Amino acid sequence: xxxxxxxxxxxxxxxxxxxxxxxxxxxxxxxxxxxxxxxxxxxxxxxxxxxxxxxxxxxxxxxxxxxxxxxxxxxxxxxxxxxxxxxxxxxxxxxxxxxxxxxxxxxxxxxxxxxxxxxxxxxxxxxxxxxxxxxxxxxxxxxxxxxxxxxxxxxxxxxxxxxxxxxxxxxxxxxxxxxxxxxxxxxxxxxxxxxxxxxxxxxxxxxxxxxxxxxxxxxxxxxxxxxxxxxxxxxxxxxxxxxxxxxxxxxxxxxxxxxxxxxxxxxxxxxxxxxxxxxxxxxxxxxxxxxxxxxxxxxxxxxxxxxxxxxxxxxxxxxxxxxxxxxxxxxxxxxxxxxxxxxxxxxxxxxxxxxxxxxxxxxxxxxxxxxxxxxxxxxxxxxxxxxxxxxxxxxxxxxxxxxxxxxxxxxxxxxxxxxxxxxxxxxxxxxxxxxxxxxxxxxxxxxxxxxxxxxxxxxxxxxxxxxxxxxxxxxxxxxxxxxxxxxxxxxxxxxxxxxxxxxxxxxxxxxxxxxxxxxxxxxxxxxxxxxxxxxxxxxxxxxxxxxxxxxxxxxxxxxxxxxxxxxxxxxxxxxxxxxxxxxxxxxxxxxxxxxxxxxxxxxxxxxxxxxxxxxxxxxxxxxxxxxxxxxxxxxxxxxxxxxxxxxxxxxxxxxxxxxxxxxxxxxxxxxxxxxxxxxxxxxxxxxxxxxxxxxxxxxxxxxxxxxxxxxxxxxxxxxxxxxxxxxxxxxxxxxxxxxxxxxxxxxxxxxxxxxxxxxxxxxxxxxxxxxxxxxxxxxxxxxxxxxxxxxxxxxxxxxxxxx
RNA sequence: GCCGGCGUGGCGGAAUUGGCAGACGCACCAGACUCAAAAUCUGGCGGUAGCAAUAUCGUAUGGGUUCAAGUCCCAUCGCCGGCACCA
Numbered sequence: 001x002x003x004x005x006x007x008x009x010x011x012x013x014x015x016x017x018x019x020x021x022x023x024x025x026x027x028x029x030x031x032x033x034x035x036x037x038x039x040x041x042x043x044x045x046x047x048x049x050x051x052x053x054x055x056x057x058x059x060x061x062x063x064x065x066x067x068x069x070x071x072x073x074x075x076x077x078x079x080x081x082x083x084x085x086x087x088x089x090x091x092x093x094x095x096x097x098x099x100x101x102x103x104x105x106x107x108x109x110x111x112x113x114x115x116x117x118x119x120x121x122x123x124x125x126x127x128x129x130x131x132x133x134x135x136x137x138x139x140x141x142x143x144x145x146x147x148x149x150x151x152x153x154x155x156x157x158x159x160x161x162x163x164x165x166x167x168x169x170x171x172x173x174x175x176x177x178x179x180x181x182x183x184x185x186x187x188x189x190x191x192x193x194x195x196x197x198x199x200x201x202x203x204x205x206x207x208x209x210x211x212x213x214x215x216x217x218x219x220x221x222x223x224x225x226x227x228x229x230x231x232x233x234x235x236x237x238x239x240x241x242x243x244x245x246x247x248x249x250x251x252x253x254x255x256x257x258x259x260x261x262x263x264x265x266x267x268x269x270x271x272x273x274x275x276x277x278x279x280x281x282x283x284x285x286x287x288x289x290x291x292x293x294x295x296x297x298x299x300x301x302x303x304x305x306x307x308x309x310x311x312x313x314x315x316x317x318x319x320x321x322x323x324x325x326x327x328x329x330x331x332x333x334x335x336x337x338x339x340x341x342x343x344x345x346x347x348x349x350x351x352x353x354x355x356x357x358x359x360x361x362x363x364x365x366x367x368x369x370x371x372x373x374x375x376x377x378x379x380x381x382x383x384x385x386x387x388x389x390x391x392x393x394x395x396x397x398x399x400x401x402x403x404x405x406x407x408x409x410x411x412x413x414x415x416x417x418x419x420x421x422x423x424x425x426x427x428x429x430x431x432x433x434x435x436x437x438x439x440x441x442x443x444x445x446x447x448x449x450x451x452x453x454x455x456x457x458x459x460x461x462x463x464x465x466x467x468x469x470x471x472x473x474x475x476x477x478x479x480x481x482x483x484x485x486x487x488x489x490x491x492x493x494x495x496x497x498x499x500x501x502x503x504x505x506x507x508x509x510x511x512x513x514x515x516x517x518x519x520x521x522x523x524x525x526x527x528x529x530x531x532x533x534x535x536x537x538x539x540x541x542x543x544x545x546x547x548x549x550x551x552x553x554x555x556x557x558x559x560x561x562x563x564x565x566x567x568x569x570x571x572x573x574x575x576x577x578x579x580x581x582x583x584x585x586x587x588x589x590x591x592x593x594x595x596x597x598x599x600x601x602x603x604x605x606x607x608x609x610x611x612x613x614x615x616x617x618x619x620x621x622x623x624x625x626x627x628x629x630x631x632x633x634x635x636x637x638x639x640x641x642x643x644x645x646x647x648x649x650x651x652x653x654x655x656x657x658x659x660x661x662x663x664x665x666x667x668x669x670x671x672x673x674x675x676x677x678x679x680x681x682x683x684x685x686x687x688x689x690x691x692x693x694x695x696x697x698x699x700x701x702x703x704x705x706x707x708x709x710x711x712x713x714x715x716x717x718x719x720x721x722x723x724x725x726x727x728x729x730x731x732x733x734x735x736x737x738x739x740x741x742x743x744x745x746x747x748x749x750x751x752x753x754x755x756x757x758x759x760x761x762x763x764x765x766x767x768x769x770x771x772x773x774x775x776x777x778x779x780x781x782x783x784x785x786x787x788x789x790x791x792x793x794x795x796x797x798x799x800x801x802x803x
Numbered sequence: 804g805c806c807g808g809c810g811u812g813g814c815g816g817a818a819u820u821g822g823c824a825g826a827c828g829c830a831c832c833a834g835a836c837u838c839a840a841a842a843u844c845u846g847g848c849g850g851u852a853g854c855a856a857u858a859u860c861g862u863a864u865g866g867g868u869u870c871a872a873g874u875c876c877c878a879u880c881g882c883c884g885g886c887a888c889c890a
Contacts, residue, residue: 172887213807213885220806220886227890245890258890299888322888329889336890342804343888415889538885578883609828611815616883623815626828632843665819674817677827684827749823754871756823791870797822801870 005635007599011713015115023066023729024117030071032525035062036504036564038533038541039124041079041496042103044088047110048581049589049607049619050573056607057570057672058532059116063709064667066117067733073525074117075507077124078104081132082496083161083177086427090460096427097455100127113591115600115712122507126429126499131506133450134516135498136432138548140443141555143433147193148421150441154262155420157185162461163424164189166495167417168221168540176540184286187465190431190492192419194547198222200561201416201546210567211614217538223415228399229331230408232257232308234269235316241265241308244330244413248398249376249391252383253337253358255348257308257319258301261285262327269304269319277302278321285323299324299347310335311407313384322347330413338372345372358383359391419544421495426459426468428493436480436487445481453493467491500541501548504528504563522558531564534572542567568670571616573607578618589619601711602628608710609676630680631714634707637687638700638718648696652689653740655682656699660736663706679707697722705731750775751799752783760798768792775800 037058040051062074080100088103089096104125111118124131142148156165160180164187169176194201202222205215227246234241243257259266261282270278281302301322308319317335324343325334338348339357348355357365359378366373376391386394399410422431432444432451444451454475459468469491470476480487502516508525509517517526527549542564549563574580575587582588594603605627611617648656662678686695686703701722708715708728719728747759748771760774772790775798776783789801 216807217885223886223889225889243890247890324888324890326889334890341890343890346888413889415886535884609815615809618815620815620829623829629843630828673815674827677817680827747823751823751871754869759823789870791822793822793871795822797871799822799870 003639005632005714007601007631007713010717011115011600014713014716017716017727018115021727022117023727024062024072024074024119026071030069032073033062033065033068033070033530034073034525034528035065035530036074036507036528036532037076038531038537039077039079039500039503040107041082041084042100042107043084044092044099044103045583045588046103046106047591048573049591049594049603050581052114052591052603053573053607053613054532054534054570055111055114055116056604057568057613058530059114060604060608060667060672060709061530061532062117063712063729064733066729067705067709067731069732072117073122073508074119075122075124076108076111076116076118076120077122077503077507078107078126079496079500079503080104080125080127081428081494081499083163083425083427084496086425086459087161087178089427095455096459097127110591113595113600114604122510124503124506124510126503127427129450129452130513131503131510132429132499134506135429135494135502136444136449136451137446137516138502138552139429139494139498140432140446140449142192142551143441143443145551145555147196147551149191149193150188151191152186152188154184154186155189156182157187157465158182159463161425162463164420164422166420166497168419168543169495185465187422187424190421190433190490192421192547194419194544195414195416197547197550198224198414198416200550201543204546204550204562207562208567209565211535211569214535214538214542214567214569218543221416221539221543223413225413226399227411227413228402228408229411230311230335230402232311232335234319235307235309237306239265241319241333242331242408243333243335244411245335247337247340247376247395248402249380249386249394250337250340250358251310251312251335251398251402252380252386253339253356254310254315254317254335255338255354255356256317256336256344258322258325258334258336258347259304259319260325260327260332261321261323263321263332266304266321269306271305274303274305278304281321288323299343299350301347301351303351318353320347320351328417329415339369340372340374342372342374345369356382419547421498422492423495424465424467425461425493426453426456428495429453429498430469431490431492431494433490434478434480434487435490436483436485438485439480439482439487441490442480442482442487448481451489467493469493497541497544501544502552504531504545505549505552505558516552516557519557519559526558527560527562528564530566530568532568532570535569538569568614570613571611573610573617573619576618576620578616581619589621594621594624598624598628599713601714602631605631605676605711608672611673613670613672626680627676630683631711633687634679634683634703635714635718637683637690637695638704638721641695641697641700641722643694644697644723646694646696648699649689649693652686652696652699654743655685655689656702657736657738657740658682660702660706660734661738661741664733664736667709675710679703679710701731702734704728705734746795748795749797750778751797752779753801754799764795766794771798772800 035058062072065072085100086096089099092099139148156170158165158175158180160178170182173182175182202224225246228248229242229244231240231242301320304319306319307316336344338344338355358380360381361373361378376395378391380386380389403409430451430453434442436442454472476489478487478489505517509521512518545563550561552558553561579585602624606624609627659682663675666675704715704718705728715728742764745761746764747761749756750758750760758778760778762771762774771792785802787800787802791799
């Protein structure tokens with residue numbers, strides 16, 4: 001009696017068995033493999049099919065490693081502090097601790113449906129005091145090393161989220177979280193000196209097996225450039241202004257200088273005549289949001305009334321202020337060479353400033369210049385001693401020449417800025433610092449950590465730049481740990497990235513009260529071998545986590561400098577027409593019903609089958625029927641196998657080894673969508689081959705074993721049905737034999753002048769003459785004219801060139 | 804503006820990296836089973852011409868290299884992503 005494929009009973013059965021007898025065991029001898037998902041923040045909406053994809057990919061990969069006899073570390077946790085969680089709680093009118101807990105429970109339930117081999121004993125939650133004790137501890141260590149410092153400066157401010165933001169959180173002048181226009185606000189902030197690690201963060205990218213795209217994004221974000229700082233004296237004054245330039249070769253062409261309006265000397269350079277205009281310009285600039293400042297296409301500026309002296313030739317050049325110069329990059333002041341820089345050219349044209357060419361393009365000065373010549377290609381002119389030199393050579397040598405002459409120094413600059421680390425919000429780790437009137441900033445003693453986030457009724461953001469914690473007197477008022485005098489606590493909290501910058505270290509030792517992670521376990525189980533998640537964290541989380549890891553390496557906590565050896569970015573699953581799934585668009589597909597109707601195995605396969613895992617894919621519910629039919633077909637094929645004594649035919653044996661080969665090579669290269677199509681194709685082939693004599697047990701068993709990482713429940717069931725009494729995951733990964741994959745007779749294409757004209761069947765090791773002869777025989781009178789050339793590529797093609 | 808990536812049937816997508824374009828699946832069409840439908844099974848499914856064998860065109864567009872190009876080179880168009888006054 002044939003029974004149809006019943007996903008419900010099969011999946012229920014094997015979930016229970018795995019719970020009783022886990023398939024992933026640490027016997028202390030096996031090689032470890034750490035496969036990590038980017039942990040989710042517990043949103044109130046639960047998971048949709050897009051979230052599933054990443055978890056299915058990582059689970060397939062983990063199960064494959066288990067079948068390679070490795071002990072796989074595959075943990076899951078919750079990034080539960082931060083803005084999204086807090087905003088959700090405000091909306092629902094509950095305390096974030098409560099809503100976060102509920103959301104975690106719901107998502108954990110959904111993730112368990114995936115039937116992933118997560119080790120739930122390793123679970124972490126960034127809002128757990130036993131966890132954030134160490135988030136705070138790391139901050140204290142950074143403070144002690146001078147890497148965490150306080151600074152008052154204009155920072156990015158999101159008026160909607162009512163908090164300061166890091167540079168990385170501002171996307172096109174808008175808040176990364178809510179999309180509101182970011183403004184500037186002058187606030188005293190905690191900063192982390194990530195710039196101290198800029199060079200290592202850049203150079204160590206070479207060591208990583210990461211997508212080129214992500215490496216490039218980090219490289220660009222760090223933005224290293226080589227150049228020179230050049231000192232210009234101010235005419236009639238003692239002060240000097242230092243500018244940064246990457247084109248010191250064009251120094252003779254500087255015809256003016258521009259300072260950022262925020263530059264400390266800006267105001268002082270004005271004279272009685274220019275003072276009101278200068279002060280007005282500085283004031284107007286301060287009102288502009290970063291969006292306005294970005295979008296202003298027309299250059300604006302004001303002449304200060306002062307002049308700088310070009311150190312090379314003593315030329316007097318006017319000093320201007322303009323908001324196209326950034327205060328926080330380089331020195332906040334630039335020398336302007338309009339002939340060889342687009343922005344300077346535009347500015348010079350608008351304000352009628354002279355343009356002096358110093359590089360002769362193709363050996364001549366450009367007559368009637370309409371745009372700047374920005375290439376460093378050509379011979380120097382109008383440049384005193386430098387005349388006749390090659391610009392490209394001079395560009396490299398000039399910084400050292402300038403340094404030697406005492407006019408400045410060769411220097412390197414980065415676009416990367418220090419990390420604004422304070423948030424004026426409630427739902428985050430309190431920064432463990434006490435402000436003492438006598439001792440200044442004093443860290444909370446390590447034995448007093450964690451510094452608990454006080455439980456309060458009202459936690460909504462104030463919008464004033466003060467944290468909600470500032471209103472809780474009994475928490476704020478404390479005594480200085482150093483001198484015992486009355487003092488006040490720091491009231492800002494940490495950004496969401498604080499916990500996610502190191503959580504992957506904690507999984508392997510999540511109950512350790514004495515250390516962030518024991519040296520032994522860190523050495524044994526880390527770093528992460530495979531990290532899987534969306535590309536949206538390319539410069540945020542991934543840069544911060546690398547920074548934290550390098551710091552922890554420097555203070556001896558871990559013995560590796562890079563946290564994630566290999567990175568895989570899965571593409572997004574979108575709704576119809578590539579529209580991002582969202583509740584407001586009403587195009588969210590929940591996995592819950594699909595699991596109910598088709599089963600976890602089918603949904604797992606379909607998540608992979610929709611498209612290449614690294615690309616975005618549009619979700620279409622109808623397609624899941626295809627994978628369900630495939631599983632049903634396979635089920636029937638195995639169920640109809642009754643005779644274990646069937647010997648495989650040569651064709652079946654070949655099919656078996658081709659199957660192993662195809663699945664293994666495609667899985668190894670992460671081409672998971674073609675793994676699934678490969679299963680379907682070979683299932684169809686087997687079905688055809690087995691029509692007469694049936695299929696041998698070994699071939700069907702091999703199919704079940706290969707399918708195990710992808711559709712684990714049905715694989716176990718089929719494996720058992722075929723008469724095996726151990727788990728399919730203990731079967732070991734099948735090996736293919738190349739010799740058995742080859743057929744004796746192969747079919748190859750025959751072309752005449754490169755056009756397909758038919759096929760011939762020849763022995764696999766057929767020599768050229770016989771192949772050509774056979775091809776000509778097949779072609780008959782289709783071949784006309786004189787044969788000029790005969791091409792035979794064994795196993796591929798015959799091409800006859802005739803005129 | 805600069806830097807990446809991509810462009811293949813009605814749709815999602817394959818193509819051993821230069822060697823039979825459209826695997827696999829969805830949708831669709833026809834047939835079988837059925838009183839009927841669903842499910843299932845069998846077959847078909849890029850365009851044009853033809854009853855057909857077959858011919859011919861065809862991987863965004865135009866050129867090139869090659870015995871052979873979806874794949875390599877040059878130019879153009881379109882879409883997506885990143886950065887965006889970083890001197």
